[in-house]
Amino acid sequence: MAQILSADARTRAQRRVRWELLVGLVRKDLKVKYQGSVLGFLWSLANPLMLLIVYSFVFQVVLNNGIPKFGIFLLSGLLVWNLFTGSVSFATDAVVGNSGLVKKVRFPLNVLPLTPVGFNLVHFGLQLLVLVIVMLVMGFTYFLGWGLLLAIPATVVALLLTVGLSFLVAALNVRYRDTKHLVEVALMAGFWVNPIVYTLSQVQPHLHGWHEWAYFLNPMAGVVVTMQRAFYADDAVANGKPVLADPGYTYYLERLAIGAVVSALLLWLGLRVYRRLSADFAEEL
Amino acid sequence: MSDIAIHANEVSKRFMVHTERATSFKERIVRHRQAAQEFYALRDVSVEIERGTTVGLIGPNGSGKSTLLKILAGILQPTSGSVSANGRIASLLELGAGFNGELTGRENVYLNAALLGLSRRETDRLFDAIVDFSELEEFIDNPVKHYSSGMYVRLGFSVAVHVDPDILLVDEVLAVGDEHFARKCLAKIAEFQSEQRTILFVTHGLGQVEQICNRAIVLDHGRLQFDGDPEFATEELRKILGTDKPIERPDIVPDDSLSFGKVIFSATPGGEPQTEFRAGEPLAIRVPVHLTQRWVDTIDSAHAVVMGVGDLPIWIMNATKADLPRHSGEWMLDFVVPHLPPIRGRFVVAVQLSTADNEPIAATRTGHAFRAEAGHTDGLMRVEYQIHSAEGVIA
Numbered sequence: 001m002a003q004i005l006s007a008d009a010r011t012r013a014q015r016r017v018r019w020e021l022l023v024g025l026v027r028k029d030l031k032v033k034y035q036g037s038v039l040g041f042l043w044s045l046a047n048p049l050m051l052l053i054v055y056s057f058v059f060q061v062v063l064n065n066g067i068p069k070f071g072i073f074l075l076s077g078l079l080v081w082n083l084f085t086g087s088v089s090f091a092t093d094a095v096v097g098n099s100g101l102v103k104k105v106r107f108p109l110n111v112l113p114l115t116p117v118g119f120n121l122v123h124f125g126l127q128l129l130v131l132v133i134v135m136l137v138m139g140f141t142y143f144l145g146w147g148l149l150l151a152i153p154a155t156v157v158a159l160l161l162t163v164g165l166s167f168l169v170a171a172l173n174v175r176y177r178d179t180k181h182l183v184e185v186a187l188m189a190g191f192w193v194n195p196i197v198y199t200l201s202q203v204q205p206h207l208h209g210w211h212e213w214a215y216f217l218n219p220m221a222g223v224v225v226t227m228q229r230a231f232y233a234d235d236a237v238a239n240g241k242p243v244l245a246d247p248g249y250t251y252y253l254e255r256l257a258i259g260a261v262v263s264a265l266l267l268w269l270g271l272r273v274y275r276r277l278s279a280d281f282a283e284e285l
Numbered sequence: 286m287s288d289i290a291i292h293a294n295e296v297s298k299r300f301m302v303h304t305e306r307a308t309s310f311k312e313r314i315v316r317h318r319q320a321a322q323e324f325y326a327l328r329d330v331s332v333e334i335e336r337g338t339t340v341g342l343i344g345p346n347g348s349g350k351s352t353l354l355k356i357l358a359g360i361l362q363p364t365s366g367s368v369s370a371n372g373r374i375a376s377l378l379e380l381g382a383g384f385n386g387e388l389t390g391r392e393n394v395y396l397n398a399a400l401l402g403l404s405r406r407e408t409d410r411l412f413d414a415i416v417d418f419s420e421l422e423e424f425i426d427n428p429v430k431h432y433s434s435g436m437y438v439r440l441g442f443s444v445a446v447h448v449d450p451d452i453l454l455v456d457e458v459l460a461v462g463d464e465h466f467a468r469k470c471l472a473k474i475a476e477f478q479s480e481q482r483t484i485l486f487v488t489h490g491l492g493q494v495e496q497i498c499n500r501a502i503v504l505d506h507g508r509l510q511f512d513g514d515p516e517f518a519t520e521e522l523r524k525i526l527g528t529d530k531p532i533e534r535p536d537i538v539p540d541d542s543l544s545f546g547k548v549i550f551s552a553t554p555g556g557e558p559q560t561e562f563r564a565g566e567p568l569a570i571r572v573p574v575h576l577t578q579r580w581v582d583t584i585d586s587a588h589a590v591v592m593g594v595g596d597l598p599i600w601i602m603n604a605t606k607a608d609l610p611r612h613s614g615e616w617m618l619d620f621v622v623p624h625l626p627p628i629r630g631r632f633v634v635a636v637q638l639s640t641a642d643n644e645p646i647a648a649t650r651t652g653h654a655f656r657a658e659a660g661h662t663d664g665l666m667r668v669e670y671q672i673h674s675a676e677g678v679i680a
Contacts, residue, residue: 013404021399028396032387104382106359106374107400282360283300 022111026118044123045130048078055197066238067199072140073243075131076231077196077224080154083124084162084220085187090116091166092173092180095278099285109278113170117162131231143233150252154226157259161219164267167274174277174284194224201241219259226252289371290452290483291334291357296366298327298352298507326352327507329366334500336371336451337481339474341494341515343522344504350487351456353504354378357485358454372451372483375401379456381441386430390421390440393429397444411447418469419443439466446473453477455486471497491519536649543580545649546573548634554619564627564659564667572618572636572649581613585641589620591632593665599632606641627659627667 034040052071059065067073094112095102102109135143173179195203200221207215216222229244229252236243245251302322327349334340342350355361357368358376383400384393394415398408416425419439421432429437446453453474474497477484488494494501494515501518503511503525511521536545549558549571562568570589587604602620610616618636632655637648661667 024399101383104379279362
């Protein structure tokens, strides 16, 4: 029968099982998504590729924003934004969409909002890899350097925020189904609020003094500009202003720090709300 | 490990039945006070289950059985009161919950096992046993969307019972699958019983409760009505359901010229009606019959059959032409047993009148039962026996 385990070993074993469950669920989602499709994972490149073509046309050709290598600039910010937005919008349905499971099986409910995050993280990693390969093939090597390491703290902050909001919206959506609609609208607005298709330097003239710090209370703003610094990494100039806000590192780390604090608070809130509401999930669904 | 496997202390569960439930912020704001009705699915239910017992949880539909099971499984939280469980719980509230049709049987086994708290390594070790038990070797690499519902359930049950639970909570799932698999499930449960695991299951199969449970709990309208011996529990439930009386069947008669009166059980013919009898006491079964001369001439014999559960004939009493009255009008046929044999249970009586060629003419069946008690607890009948033992060689 059951082995006698120390409390510590038991906790560790439980944690491992929970991790394995999460990995299993992510794997399931990936598998189910690409089951029976010939191109499989290549389809996940379709969305950024399509945006790349459309936005390049709109912003470079029609609006003539003058950002050199606009495609790389766009993707530097867009991929991490997609990680965030894809996770959070899937997470709203994470509990509601698994009602059969929640009502019939006792399992660690925390894995539910984490699954879409894991799912999108896999895509993010692969898309980033494709971006790097394409850049190297095209002969852009200037981004290879210490600045590239900025991508790590930026991704960490993005994940903190993503996980926190995922827990929050997954729990709220069980009680109030309009959370889903609210999230959709907010994410749509978020795309334009963050400097993804335009540069931070185009926004800066409108931010005076503390306004700029307030701007970076939105953690994704810091994340997006840092990712641009890491991958775009060009001292190119558009309309007489540098495309990147700052050539150094500290500028970004400071802004990421603000984002990290805000994200950590949201994560705390999200976990708290989720824990409180999760006791009644089986009943509310 | 403590000897108490499950402890529920004054558990109540209240559901709010929202006539119009606020599922949006707008509604929440517009209607401050929500139209809601309280509904208690469970009220002050206290249960203590010792390790190694098999407990049947029975009750009418909507009596709170599944709610109690879900609270014990940790899926629902009690509104008041507390529950505690000692050991690993596996709940089979729905077999194959969480199966994904797109995935193969193999992948679903791993995923389902992970949901039930098994590590990948443990699942690796158990995989063959799981597949073996489900008898789905050939199909294990096919997507489960192509499975029949029976196969689906077999795989689900197989995973659940291999999780190595100390406490197994089962909700009406044993009724699924074909007889072969149902037997396998029962055999698995018997194995669990012999391994001193605790089993609590919800069922409507009262025969099953009497067969495999040591104990049964009856719930009605969320309250605990009975807790104890399965046989008394099923009787209690039958009373609640109103099925404690045998099914009334109309008498079979050729026409109005022959009819039966109400069959009466008593100690002496014509005595005070009674329904409880003890072994060794006399039992008289009085059958009133109205008939015309035509039937007096044709009826050659009468048979009274005393039947137990499932209409199993226990004994038969025959009356020949010589025993029967010769006049038309009212007959009182009395079948008298001077000393009731040492049996126990509830019995009904069927009476049949036949011709000389053994052709049935008319039949009646008691709409009520009598109870016999012989002062023993196991088996239908008490038998005198001796035991001899000696050293020997098994040939």
